[in-house]
Amino acid sequence: MAGTTMIRAVRPHIQSTTRRIPSTISSNIQRRSYHEKVIDHYERPRNVGSMAKNDTDVGTGLVGAPACGDVMKLQIRVDPDTQRISDVKFKTFGCGSAIASSSYLTELVQGMTLEEAARIRNTEIAKELCLPPVKLHCSMLAEDAIKSAISNYYVTNPTHKPTSLAGTAAPMPKIENVATA
Structure with a gap:
C-alpha cells in the first residue's frame, strides 16, 4: 500500500524461568517451620494402619476439622478383661502437625486403661510436640479421636462400664481473699 507505513509490534521475548530450590535448602525451610518432634513423627509415623471395624474388641473414632480439611481415623483394640488398650492404629489425611499428633497419641495410649486414655488432653499433645498456637486444632483432633x-x-460393647470421657479433674482450689491492713 503506497503512502502507508506498516508498524509491526515487536514484543520482547520474555523467557520464563523457574528457579529450583535445592533439596537441602527446602528441607531446611521445612525444618524451621516444624519442631523436630513433629518432623520425626511425620517422617516416621508410628502405628499407621487399620483394624477390622467389625471386631467387637475394636473402637473406631473418625473426626475431622472442616476449617482445614484434616481427617483423623483412630482405632483401638481393647483387652476385654483388663480394659487396657492392647493395640492402636491410625490413618490421618492432613498436615504434618495432624499426622504427628495422631502418631504421638498412638504411642501415648498404648497399654493405658480406657479411663486413663479418656483423660488425655490436647494440651499434653501440643506441649510434647511443641505445636504453635495456629496448629492447636491438630492436637484437638487427636483428643477428639481417642x-x-x-x-x-x-457402643459396641454395652456390657462394659463406660468411662467418663470428661476425665476426672480435681476440683478448683478455693482462694481466700486476704486483705492487708
Whole structure:
C-alpha cells in the first residue's frame, strides 16, 4: 500500500524461568517451620494402619476439622478383661502437625486403661510436640479421636462400664481473699 507505513509490534521475548530450590535448602525451610518432634513423627509415623471395624474388641473414632480439611481415623483394640488398650492404629489425611499428633497419641495410649486414655488432653499433645498456637486444632483432633474411639467401643460393647470421657479433674482450689491492713 503506497503512502502507508506498516508498524509491526515487536514484543520482547520474555523467557520464563523457574528457579529450583535445592533439596537441602527446602528441607531446611521445612525444618524451621516444624519442631523436630513433629518432623520425626511425620517422617516416621508410628502405628499407621487399620483394624477390622467389625471386631467387637475394636473402637473406631473418625473426626475431622472442616476449617482445614484434616481427617483423623483412630482405632483401638481393647483387652476385654483388663480394659487396657492392647493395640492402636491410625490413618490421618492432613498436615504434618495432624499426622504427628495422631502418631504421638498412638504411642501415648498404648497399654493405658480406657479411663486413663479418656483423660488425655490436647494440651499434653501440643506441649510434647511443641505445636504453635495456629496448629492447636491438630492436637484437638487427636483428643477428639481417642474419645470417639472409646465411645464407639462402649457402643459396641454395652456390657462394659463406660468411662467418663470428661476425665476426672480435681476440683478448683478455693482462694481466700486476704486483705492487708
